[in-house]
Amino acid sequence: MSSTQIRAGGAHPGTRPAALGPGRGAPAGLHWSQTLPAGAILAGLLLASAWPGSEEGFPLYLVLFAVGVGVVALARWRLAGSDVARQSVCDVAAILYAILLAWQLATAHFAALDPMLFPPPELTLRLFVKELPDLLYCLRSSLILLVSGFGAALALSLPLGLYVGWHTRLHHAVSPFTKILGTIPPVVFIPYIVHVLPSFKSASIVVIFIGAFWPIFINTVAGVFNVPKGLIDSGRVLNLSTRKMLLRVVLPAALPSICTGASLALGFSFLLLTAAEVIGANSGIGWYVHYFSDFADYHRVVVGIIFIGIVVVAITLATERLERHLLRWRS
Amino acid sequence: MTKCVEIENLSFAYRGNLVLRGVNITAEGGDFVCLLGPSGCGKSTLLRLIAGLERPDAGSILIGGAAVSGPGLDRGVVFQDYSLFPWLTAGENLVFALEQAFPDRRRRDHVEDARAQLGRVHLEGAFDKLPSQLSGGMRQRVAIARAFATDPPLLLMDEPFGALDAVTRAHLQEHLLALWQTPSGAAKTVFFVTHDVDEAILLASTVVVLGANPGRIRGVFDIDVARPRSRQSIQSSPRYLALRAAMVDLLYERSDDAGDAGTPQ
Ligand SMILES: Nc1ncnc2c1ncn2[C@@H]1O[C@H](COP(=O)(O)OP(=O)(O)OP(=O)(O)O)[C@@H](O)[C@H]1O
Ligand SMILES: [Mg+2]
Numbered sequence: 001m002s003s004t005q006i007r008a009g010g011a012h013p014g015t016r017p018a019a020l021g022p023g024r025g026a027p028a029g030l031h032w033s034q035t036l037p038a039g040a041i042l043a044g045l046l047l048a049s050a051w052p053g054s055e056e057g058f059p060l061y062l063v064l065f066a067v068g069v070g071v072v073a074l075a076r077w078r079l080a081g082s083d084v085a086r087q088s089v090c091d092v093a094a095i096l097y098a099i100l101l102a103w104q105l106a107t108a109h110f111a112a113l114d115p116m117l118f119p120p121p122e123l124t125l126r127l128f129v130k131e132l133p134d135l136l137y138c139l140r141s142s143l144i145l146l147v148s149g150f151g152a153a154l155a156l157s158l159p160l161g162l163y164v165g166w167h168t169r170l171h172h173a174v175s176p177f178t179k180i181l182g183t184i185p186p187v188v189f190i191p192y193i194v195h196v197l198p199s200f201k202s203a204s205i206v207v208i209f210i211g212a213f214w215p216i217f218i219n220t221v222a223g224v225f226n227v228p229k230g231l232i233d234s235g236r237v238l239n240l241s242t243r244k245m246l247l248r249v250v251l252p253a254a255l256p257s258i259c260t261g262a263s264l265a266l267g268f269s270f271l272l273l274t275a276a277e278v279i280g281a282n283s284g285i286g287w288y289v290h291y292f293s294d295f296a297d298y299h300r301v302v303v304g305i306i307f308i309g310i311v312v313v314a315i316t317l318a319t320e321r322l323e324r325h326l327l328r329w330r331s
Numbered sequence: 332m333t334k335c336v337e338i339e340n341l342s343f344a345y346r347g348n349l350v351l352r353g354v355n356i357t358a359e360g361g362d363f364v365c366l367l368g369p370s371g372c373g374k375s376t377l378l379r380l381i382a383g384l385e386r387p388d389a390g391s392i393l394i395g396g397a398a399v400s401g402p403g404l405d406r407g408v409v410f411q412d413y414s415l416f417p418w419l420t421a422g423e424n425l426v427f428a429l430e431q432a433f434p435d436r437r438r439r440d441h442v443e444d445a446r447a448q449l450g451r452v453h454l455e456g457a458f459d460k461l462p463s464q465l466s467g468g469m470r471q472r473v474a475i476a477r478a479f480a481t482d483p484p485l486l487l488m489d490e491p492f493g494a495l496d497a498v499t500r501a502h503l504q505e506h507l508l509a510l511w512q513t514p515s516g517a518a519k520t521v522f523f524v525t526h527d528v529d530e531a532i533l534l535a536s537t538v539v540v541l542g543a544n545p546g547r548i549r550g551v552f553d554i555d556v557a558r559p560r561s562r563q564s565i566q567s568s569p570r571y572l573a574l575r576a577a578m579v580d581l582l583y584e585r586s587d588d589a590g591d592a593g594t595p596q
Binding site: 228230231233234236237238239240248249250254255328329330331 | 379382383385402403404406407408410412413414415416417418419429431460461463464505
């Protein structure tokens with residue numbers, strides 16, 4: 001740190017910097033009563049597990065899973081920064097337990113649902129663990145397609161969008177085409193591209209590319225176009241080169257819009273990925289679900305769906321976090 | 332004294348809509364020129380023309396004898412808002428400007444310089460704060476520090492205190508005068524837009540009163556009141572009262588009735 005700092009002294013009492021550091025005291029709302037609903041449902045779940053229900057015996061995986069969730073939730077509850085966050089940790093845990101309990105009761109205890117279509121939680125968890133290596137392998141091939149297609153779309157549409165948005169004449173010339181091309185639902189390209197391109201892999205990458213390109217491009221162009229003129233003037237009076245203006249003023253100013261486009265594009269990419277995999281893949285998470293439903297192995301279908309759900313949630317959380325980090329300057 | 336800014340017979344229109352007509356202003360090095368006028372008379376436009384953000388339709392603007400051909404680092408600009416980049420911390424905003432002005436220096440020197448400049452407006456603790464974490468007055472102080480940091484001979488300020496409360500405004504006027512009067516700042520020429528008569532008289536060495544429709548000069552006043560001027564003492568001086576009365580007269584006279592004839596230059 002610099003040693004040349006000049007102290008303000010007491011001359012400007014109203015303008016002295018506020019104390020730094022989080023200064024967080026003891027959490028205010030850390031009451032054990034918050035955990036009661038979740039705890040009660042968990043107790044019910046454990047009780048239902050101990051009760052001899054079906055021929056499966058004691059549901060070890062279910063109990064371990066429920067307890068594991070409880071440990072994680074308890075840790076997050078202790079560490080949460082605000083009362084709202086603490087409450088929502090408890091609520092989420094309670095809802096998750098309620099779902100597990102209802103699922104357990106409906107399948108293992110009362111056999112209210114067709115066991116072919118609805119495996120009990122214990123069976124599902126066990127199968128999930130058993131299938132995990134295969135699922136991860138499928139995830140790997142899916143992610144290769146997703147990252148290639150989405151990455152290429154991002155790498156191309158972002159600079160192109162910046163350039164087109166910045167040059168007003170080009171923007172006006174291009175916008176009728178983007179309006180038409182961008183609004184064609186990319187799903188309609190799938191059968192065509194699958195036939196045109198030599199391999200399934202290249203075809204699905206191109207489909208994902210098309211699906212991801214337009215939302216990012218359109219939102220980047222719009223973001224650039226809507227950058228407040230005052231910010232651009234601030235850059236101009238600093239005599240920025242076009243390159244610096246685009247990278248250090250226009251890009252950050254357009255970033256909120258770009259992020260919107262990118263998360264839209266990521267959602268499309270996932271949709272297109274699974275749709276393409278259903279059509280022509282021999283690996284991948286979409287393929288997994290499709291493959292086993294052809295064999296009427298609905299237990300594995302359920303496991304696959306849950307796995308996809310977890311993957312989507314993980315990707316969404318990661319991108320949300322990234323977006324929050326990139327846009328942390330917005331108040 | 333050298334002629335720093337020479338504006339000759341300047342006219343400007345926005346899409347055929349005449350905003351400024353026949354404006355002549357000459358400022359010498361070290362002058363503090365306040366542009367005073369009603370809303371919409373073209374004060375901001377005049378400043379943007381000097382900044383090189385707009386091109387004159389007729390007439391010329393010379394800075395240090397050379398015609399303005401675009402924005403440049405010889406002019407520091409402070410806008411009413413949007414001066415700072417919201418994604419950069421206060422310190423990084425200064426560093427960014429310093430990098431632009433002195434590309435040969437090392438980043439470490441820029442950081443140190445930025446800290447020192449923030450210290451001059453008593454904001455050394457705000458180096459790592461984002462603009463959104465600062466109050467409006469603090470933001471404007473950072474913007475002023477940034478304008479001074481690159482050490483331009485000419486400073487252009489468009490109602491920098493317009494959005495602030497009276498007390499903060501008074502503080503910032505003092506900050507600005509202190510910066511302008513320091514040894515390193517003494518040679519700086521300032522063009523300062525305001526529509527506050529008292530602010531103009533407190534700060535300026537010359538006040539240019541503009542009228543609207545189209546924007547033109549209605550009067551030029553040399554403020555020959557001794558410095559340092561204090562808000563309290565100045566208001567009892569007869570010279571101040573006379574200047575104030577004359578300016579208020581010009582400002583509130585219905586300028587569009589004045590027509591073309593007899594515009595004082
Ligand atoms: N970008 C623009 N396009 C078209 N007309 C403009 C533009 N900016 C300003 N004008 C017009 O130019 C005239 C002068 O505007 P300007 O902003 O210079 O006034 P001002 O004296 O700074 O007013 P204020 O005190 O309200 O800031 C106004 O009539 C305004 O309508
Ligand atoms: Mg203005």
